[in-house]
Amino acid sequence: xxxxxxxxxxxxxxxxxNATMNCSYKTSINNLQWYRQNxxxxxxxxxxxxxxxxxxxxxxxxxxxDTSKKSSSLLITASRAADTASxxxxxxxxxxxxxxxxxxxxxxx
Amino acid sequence: GAVVSQHPSRVICKxxxxxxxxxxxxxxxxxxxxWYRQFPKQSLMLMATSNEGSKATYEQGVEKDKFLINxxxxxxxxxxxxxxxxxxxxxxxxxxxxxxxxxxxxxDGTRLSIL
Numbered sequence: 456x457x458x459x460x461x462x463x464x465x466x467x468x469x470x471x472x473n474a475t476m477n478c479s480y481k482t483s484i485n486n487l488q489w490y491r492q493n494x495x496x497x498x499x500x501x502x503x504x505x506x507x508x509x510x511x512x513x514x515x516x517x518x519x520x521d522t523s524k525k526s527s528s529l530l531i532t533a534s535r536a537a538d539t540a541s542x543x544x545x546x547x548x549x550x551x552x553x554x555x556x557x558x559x560x561x562x563x564x
Numbered sequence: 565g566a567v568v569s570q571h572p573s574r575v576i577c578k579x580x581x582x583x584x585x586x587x588x589x590x591x592x593x594x595x596x597x598x599w600y601r602q603f604p605k606q607s608l609m610l611m612a613t614s615n616e617g618s619k620a621t622y623e624q625g626v627e628k629d630k631f632l633i634n635x636x637x638x639x640x641x642x643x644x645x646x647x648x649x650x651x652x653x654x655x656x657x658x659x660x661x662x663x664x665x666x667x668x669x670x671x672d673g674t675r676l677s678i679l
Contacts, residue, residue, distance in 0.1 A: 486665050497670035550664050554608045
């Protein structure tokens with residue numbers, strides 16, 4: 456069953472702007488992961504944050520995790536047209552992942 | 565990074581045909597692989613967890629006799645959709661995991677279309 460719920464469902468921004476995507480979940484987790492999917496392709500792992508971590512950075516990506524609120528956010532700074540894709544949060548428990556519905560990000564050049 | 569190869573990328577076949585999809589981990593040994601199904605503009609739904617050398621664990625509602633999974637080696641898992649029908653048309657994606665608190669590495673998916 457789906458656990459993660461992303462917000463918003465769709466986001467359209469101008470190149471150079473920042474994109475913020477949110478994810479909420481319901482049960483206990485070992486970690487929370489964000490993935491990207493280009494149309495018709497598999498998923499690419501972006502970043503993993505463990506349940507005992509609060510913030511993590513990777514290049515232009517910043518992820519936060521608030522286990523008390525059962526929520527996470529993904530920030531993409533200085534967006535590029537190539538960032539256009541679907542983004543999924545996934546909660547990890549016992550090696551299995553449960554995915555949210557995804558956010559469609561469109562970055563206009 | 566870790567590479568997972570999935571083959572074929574696209575299958576179009578007649579109703580009643582059985583279709584085999586392969587998932588290979590190219591540069592690491594995967595004791596556990598996962599099979600997902602994705603409908604258009606929807607999320608990934610886990611179908612089953614494939615364990616090397618043992619029977620797969622299927623999620624609730626997934627017919628094990630319909631979706632046969634074999635994980636005969638540490639680098640190969642196969643999903644066979646038996647006697648496929650139009651309602652089995654979907655995007656099937658495999659992944660290989662390295663354990664708890666590790667990312668999964670995904671294949672590029674297989675678009676299955678049953679006529």
